[in-house]
Amino acid sequence: MASVLWLQGGACSGNTMSFLNAEEPSVVDLIVDFGMDLLWHPSLGLELGTNAQKIFWDCARGEQPLDIFVFEGTVMEGPNGSGRFDMFADRPMKDWVNDLAAQAGVVVAIGDCACWGGIPATEPNPTGSTGLQFQKRTKGGFLGSNFRSKMGLPVINIPGCPAHPDWITQIIVALASGRAGDISLDELHRPQTFFKSFTQTGCTRVQFFEYKQSTMTFGEGTRTGCLFYEFGCRGPMTHSPCNRILWNRQSSKTRAGMPCTGCTEPEFPFFDLAPGTVFKTQKVSGIVPKEVPEGNDHLTYMAHAMAARVASPQWAKEDMFVV
Numbered sequence: 001m002a003s004v005l006w007l008q009g010g011a012c013s014g015n016t017m018s019f020l021n022a023e024e025p026s027v028v029d030l031i032v033d034f035g036m037d038l039l040w041h042p043s044l045g046l047e048l049g050t051n052a053q054k055i056f057w058d059c060a061r062g063e064q065p066l067d068i069f070v071f072e073g074t075v076m077e078g079p080n081g082s083g084r085f086d087m088f089a090d091r092p093m094k095d096w097v098n099d100l101a102a103q104a105g106v107v108v109a110i111g112d113c114a115c116w117g118g119i120p121a122t123e124p125n126p127t128g129s130t131g132l133q134f135q136k137r138t139k140g141g142f143l144g145s146n147f148r149s150k151m152g153l154p155v156i157n158i159p160g161c162p163a164h165p166d167w168i169t170q171i172i173v174a175l176a177s178g179r180a181g182d183i184s185l186d187e188l189h190r191p192q193t194f195f196k197s198f199t200q201t202g203c204t205r206v207q208f209f210e211y212k213q214s215t216m217t218f219g220e221g222t223r224t225g226c227l228f229y230e231f232g233c234r235g236p237m238t239h240s241p242c243n244r245i246l247w248n249r250q251s252s253k254t255r256a257g258m259p260c261t262g263c264t265e266p267e268f269p270f271f272d273l274a275p276g277t278v279f280k281t282q283k284v285s286g287i288v289p290k291e292v293p294e295g296n297d298h299l300t301y302m303a304h305a306m307a308a309r310v311a312s313p314q315w316a317k318e319d320m321f322v323v
């Protein structure tokens with residue numbers, strides 16, 4: 001049995017909603033088949049008031065073993081470092097996080113807010129929000145860059161706004177079944193099994209991306225041009241398995257004609273873009289995308305784009321922008 005405690009800081013509950021919708025495995029599977037002992041969760045915890053508080057104190061004092069501490073949302077340090085913007089069970093939430101992280105076998109951050117601050121930590125960050133071990137892309141965060149849990153692991157980050165249900169439950173299963181050592185992390189502490197490839201991998205529009213053919217509008221079917229050239233799709237610059245592990249077992253944003261907005265990267269929601277341009281590709285001299293796919297420079301990209309356009313077959317051009 002692996003004991004799990006899930007708390008929530010500055011958050012919209014989106015990751016809890018995602019967790020409750022998991023299918024492979026589901027939350028019930030986690031408890032019935034994978035031996036998860038869910039000590040408490042904001043939406044599922046049976047205890048209230050002082051009874052719930054006793055669970056937190058028992059974990060914080062090391063009287064109740066805590067195998068997995070899951071945190072959703074930002075740690076709010078404001079105002080003036082007091083943490084009083086987010087009070088929970090008679091204390092600033094940041095004090096609970098501090099004490100529980102020190103006792104946990106492993107600490108897992110679910111969603112962008114817990115990983116790197118997400119939307120609440122965007123400047124001017126009025127609540128003093130931060131992620132558990134990152135502030136945006138900078139290592140540190142609330143627990144500090146040297147933090148290691150009792151198992152000697154850094155915070156495991158499962159980003160997304162929200163994270164996909166199965167990314168959450170599959171990592172919890174791996175941890176609960178003693179396979180923490182098998183989870184290799186990237187430099188942002190994301191499990192590589194999910195975040196090594198780009199969102200573009202598996203996108204049904206990728207052949208149009210190769211031939212530099214743009215779709216004409218949002219929401220068209222799955223095979224009608226690419227969203228990179230005009231609609232700001234961040235699929236080639238974002239690490240996620242959204243087109244390998246589909247949402248609702250059905251589809252993904254890009255398959256449905258909605259550009260990827262890069263929600264698994266620390267810079268999300270890209271508020272540095274000019275207002276009204278989130279779904280518009282930023283270009284240099286009105287021609288070349290300002291951000292080219294990772295691993296390319298602008299010159300190589302331009303040469304490749306010209307050759308691809310020339311080689312583009314008729315089927316790829318029908319009813320689409322030629323860019």
Ligand code: SF4
Binds near residue numbers: 205225254259
């Ligand atoms: S729609 Fe986006 S993810 Fe799909 S091929 Fe185009 S750029 Fe890549």
Ligand code: SF4
Binds near residue numbers: 240253259260262
């Ligand atoms: S497609 Fe992009 S924005 Fe949408 S969930 Fe996946 S990573 Fe996030």
